[in-house]
Amino acid sequence: MSLKQYKEVLVNPLIKENPITLQILGICSALAVTSNLNVTLIMCIALTSVVSLSNLFISIIRNYIPSSVRIIVQMTIIATLVILVDELLKAYDYETSKKLSVFVGLIITNCIVMGRAEAFAMKEKPFLSFLDGLGNGIGYSLILIGVAFIRELFGAGTLFGIPIFGDWYPTNNLLLLPPSSFIIIGLFIWLIRGYNNDQIEEDEFDLSKHSVAPNLDKRELNV
């Protein structure tokens, strides 16, 4: 296993194979927890630790998991890690844990975690899987922090709850509401694909070329 491969596994998911902008996974939490950077940061740490550790543990026992029950075994491990994170948050950052409410628990259903376990950790060695999880977690975090930065700054005029713009700035409610994340993530995807043309998918079907329409006006006159 060369160093280059380790690096690739870690760095690729950041932009090139980003779980949110390329695979369009984990959108739910990207909408829900990005109106405030504090909360977003905690969520990113939570998800990154869950996805990297679940990859690690699943990879360790990958050769013993019967394929008939593999999904449920993966889920058990993921759920355990999520509960651990939730309990830790409740003990050491109660304020944020209240704000995140159900969304920490919903990491269990985050497609990124399950996807990496099934696609990577079931096949690869533990350390490599751990790096893959870490990379995907950080890739997810990059996008989330970007979205949260824009939403909080232009929505509430604050960053980490600290006023940046001052009183003259009226709060922008559209940015504070979850749907704005759709727009911002869409813009990110556009940016990334504009720079990295490999990501542009082929059209699912070809549109036929424009043709000149028959002159309708005349026909109508004849009727």
Added chain:
Amino acid sequence: MNETIMKTLGVTLGVCLLCSLFVSFTAVSLRDQQNTNKLNDKRIKILEAANIYDKSMSVEDQFKNLEIRFLDFDTGETYREYKDFDINKYDQLQSLRFPDQSKPVPADKDIAIIKNRENIGKIYFSIKDDEIDKLILPIRGYGLWGTLYGYIAIENDFNTVVGIEFYEHKETPGLGGEVDNPNWKNIWVGKEIYQSGDVKLQVIKGAVDQNMSDAKYMVDGLSGATLTSRGVSNMIEYWFSDSGYLKLLENFDYES
């Protein structure tokens, strides 16, 4: 061979056992810390309800400025000491477990759906210059998914609302969960509870027309959360009725 029944059972059982061990170990070892956080959060809510919370000071110090008293719901009398109860530790929700410390609420009166009401409550006074400034009363009632627990603070006219806070509820985030929305909580400030002895304050459906003469008795409903709004409304009606705090408010005369 991974696919035999024995192996499948073995692996699943092993994973489950290990995982449950981890979960229970963390849950037990972090319980104390979590309870401290919960208590602290509850105290902040009490202070916030009365609009006297100062972020720069420690919660414990601010809480010491409050006077805490026992309340006998049946007589409306308050006590600084009652039997061998410790006022700082007494939890009226715990006393619901004991039939000698609580009473079932008759079905026709149980509009807040609390089932049992404690005999002895715990209420808080904020004192200014040896006079009562504000009164902070615990309330609870059923919403859509579960019971909402909170505090309502009133002025020393025993009628005007200072603020309302919920410290525990299971309502849907974004809908009923909007009971935590500061904008909605602000609507309550200055509303009045009683009109000629009856509880008039209620959460209505839709927005309140500020020009109406009764506007001071009405709070905007939460859109998309009719049952939660109704629950909060019923809660107010119950706790300020005869079986709630009415006796206390009618007879109370503060002596420092």
